[in-house]
Amino acid sequence: MPQELINELKGNFQHYSHYYRGNDRKGLIQELSRYGELRESKIECEDFTLEMTADLPDRIGRSYYYEADIDNIKIIYDHLKDRLDLNAASDEKLWDGMSHSWFWDYIQFREAKKLKSDKDADVSKAYLLPVKKLGIRRARDIHCLSRLWWAGYYTYDEENKENPYALTEFYFSGALPSRMLLLSSRNFIANKNICIGTLRSLKKRYEQGDGDVLERYHAETAFKYLNGIGGxxxxxxxxxxxxxxxVDNVMDKKYGKV
Incomplete structure (x- = not known):
């Protein structure tokens, strides 16, 4: 998406919000044509689609997307891991463009709750990375499309030949949005070795019987410790x-060996 279109949408979103709420991509693109058109990217890959299925609502009525989220991390990262460098994967023009073209329907599915909001800011965040408010790193890690690639990047373990997505399945099995938020709040996350090493330790503790699910406080303990010694x-x-x-050492001291 050309920067001119991004600027127009973000600067006058109230004028365009009804297109998003009404799932009218054709009307939106037609009106935006006064300011320019979406451009074909030089990044080439095979066409692919994302899963649009959700788990059944739980007993308190919330609808979750856990299973589809894990599948979609694998789909998008498999197709683009060798196509995007870190600069390209941090470009809001790429993700905003993809959101308004090939993956429009996916965002209508995944962000249905935001699109029903009467707040334009919520609707805007469904399709446009909130870079100005959050900065590019936080914005890319919470946007429903770009976070899929970054979740794959952070957790894809190339040394695990049997299942390189084992850490992905482990860490994001509870909830993708909140777990990505926890990761993106740490300065060291830019170093993939730190993320992989940390998650291996947590997964090992989990498998040795520390609990049925990864508890948030376990992850927070590990991340806080690494943040503290980073200086x-x-x-x-x-x-x-x-x-x-x-991480093994600090977890053993904090919670005991398992």
């Missing part, structure tokens, strides 16, 4: 195995 220790020079051992 005194150059974590960027440690490999994933060394990070895993650090």
């Amino acid at each position: 005194a220790t150059s974590l960027d020079f440690l490999d994933s195995q060394e990070i895993e051992e650090l």
Whole structure:
């Protein structure tokens, strides 16, 4: 999506919000044509679609998308992991363009609750990365489309030849949005080795019987510890195995060995 279109949409969103609420992509693109058109990206990959199925509502009536989220992380990362470098994957023009073209219907499905909101800001966040308000890193990690690729990037373990998505399935099995928010709030997350090492340690504790599900406080303990020692220790020079051992030690001291 050209920057001119992004600026127009964000600057005058109230004028366009009814197109999103009414699922009228054709009308929106036609009106926006006065300011320019979506451009074909130079990034090439095979066509793919995302799953649009949701789990049944739980006993308190909330509808979850957990199963589809995990599948969609794998789909989008498999197709684009060798096509996007980190700069391209951090470009709001790419994700805003994809949101308004190939994946319009997916966002209508995944962000149905936001699109019913009477607040234009909520509707805007469904389709446009809120970069100005949150910064590009936080914005890309919470947007319903871009976060799929980044969730794959953070958790895809190339050393696990049997199932490189084992950490993905483990960490995001509870809830993708809240777990991504927890990751993106940490400065060290830019280093994939730190994320992989941390999640290996947490997964190991989980599998050895520390609980039926990964508890948020376990993840927060590990992330807070690494954040704390980051000022005194150059974590960027440690490999994933060394990070895993650090987290093992702090978790054993905090919660006991399992």
